[in-house]
Amino acid sequence: MRALLTVTISATCLMAMVSVSKADPAAGQAVFKAKECVACHYTEGPAREKTIEDQLAKKGPELWYAGDKFQAEWLAGWLADPKPIRPMKFNSLTEENAGDHPALGAEESATVAEFLMSLTSGEVEAGTVKVKKNAKGRQIFTKKMPCSGCHQYTGRKKVIAGGRSGPSLVDAGVRLNADWILAYLKKPEVFKPVKMMPVFVGLLSDKDMANVASYVGNFKPKKKK
């Protein structure tokens, strides 16, 4: 009896997995349009922003390279239960992030995530960054460069430290793809030609960019004992 149950459950799970992997991004794209996500996010590259005014006119971050940037599992979860990523309201230095992002139902989240994960730039090399407790990366992030001046992260004794103008990098390894972090540092003109974060090309070597991407990509919640 128990064996039969296990078999049935596994078979159902397998079917569910297959149906997810077969689902087609067009379905998610239709939901994305119907839910008016397009009012605040654009999904077709290349980057459109040419001036500071262009960047400030946006109501939400661009999503045309979402498939490069995010971890698929995180994305579907966040769409259903969005928690603030940027401490401050988008494009504001004075107002806090109210945490009022529209949420989707579980099923819609999965299909929209599927659509967003299909959006890539072709500019990210997969498998180049190995995430680990990277001492060199830590040194750059917390001491040598001002990264921690603008980004929150989990510091000593698990206390959240760091600045508030950039997106929070607390548990960034769950949210972001480390290979994308490297590409973002190396080719800012592709992903964000106009941004508040300084350009580090020529200031950090490719190797050090990989070290810092490895360090940030390793930001993960401590397992509860």
Next chain:
Amino acid sequence: MKKITIIATLAGIACHVFITPVSASDTQIIYKFYCAQCHGLTGKGDGPNVTKDFPVSPRNFTDAAEMNKLSDADMKNVILDGGPSASKSPMMPPWGKTLTGEEADGLVKHLRTLCKCEGKKS
């Protein structure tokens, strides 16, 4: 002859583009976008990054006594090359790969209007 005129005109345009100073209104936009995150919208050193555990306080640009210790060249240098280039904190980022020299010149002028001071002559 015609060729020379064309070259001269092109050179003229190129020089014009490169030498034109950045306007005061564009400089304000640049300041708010890049610098205010730490130095604050009005320059008091109170941007949203400056929480109680920020390691050093960003320069208060309205403090004339402090700002008078710096020459325009000192400021341009620290803006482009970052804090460590002037033995200051790395929390002051290097903007040399983000901003042009002209934009930095514009910012120096802007900071002088905030401190209402002339600075050390170097």
